[in-house]
Amino acid sequence: MISKNLIKLIKSLEQKKFRLREKLFVAEGPKVVGDIMVSKRPQRLIATRQWYEKHQIEEDVLVGEDELRKVSFLQHPQEVIALFPLPETSCFDNNSLRNDLVIALDDVQDPGNLGTIIRLADWFGIEQIICSLGTADAFSPKVVQATMGSIARVNLHYTDLPSFLENLGDGFPIYGTFLNGTNVYEQELSKSGVIIMGNEGKGISKEVERYVNKRLFIPSYPAERPTAESLNVAIATAITCAEFRRRYV
DSSP: OOOHHHHHHHHHTTSHHHHHHHTEEEEESHHHHHHHHTTOOOSEEEEOHHHHHHHTOOOSEEOOHHHHHHHOSSSSOOSEEEEEEOOOOOOOOGGGGGTSEEEEESSOOOHHHHHHHHHHHHHTTOOEEEEETTSOOTTSHHHHHHHTTGGGTSEEEEEOHHHHHHTTOTTOOEEEEEEEEEETTTSOOOSSEEEEEOBTTTBSOHHHHTTOOEEEEOOOSSTTSOOOSOOOHHHHHHHHHHHHHHHTO
């Protein structure tokens, strides 16, 4: 049975201020919880008997489906909810940029988009994402769920993005997607660098744009055909990362 205090705690973790205060975040479902448990020990496990028996794990909080539904953030709860410690804030070492790609997000605010981008980074072997201070919180329940467990393998760093880019120095490859950029399939791409993806409605901000030294454009096909005004930021991220990885397998 789940206590009222634990129900209150779980529900409070929907808000960032309580996640920061308690230093915890919520994950749900066998896939997401299982992936995170590979590298993190949960502080609390709330699960059905079926889940405990299947995973041969000592029971923490045993619940039925009705109780699980009371605390779940999902429309259809999935056997288990876990509370994990938030990762410790760490300073990002700019020297690591010399060897691989990094994604930088300029005020990406939709939880679904952020979660999908984290999942894409995991798929393409990009281990670091730099987030502007206006980017959605990666540890909200919606974002964690959208990552489908990839949040366990991708490191998120929140910082003042213009200051971060300025400290990279002149000549460092910084890419951004624009309508007036060079066709991504024709542009010379580097093995390492920063790929900036902008806000869903405004794109890359002027403050960040001035640091971009390689402007990319994702063409529609055929070029003369009327088409959508723009691409979803997560889809644009997938196309861009795929082209970088295609060049340097």
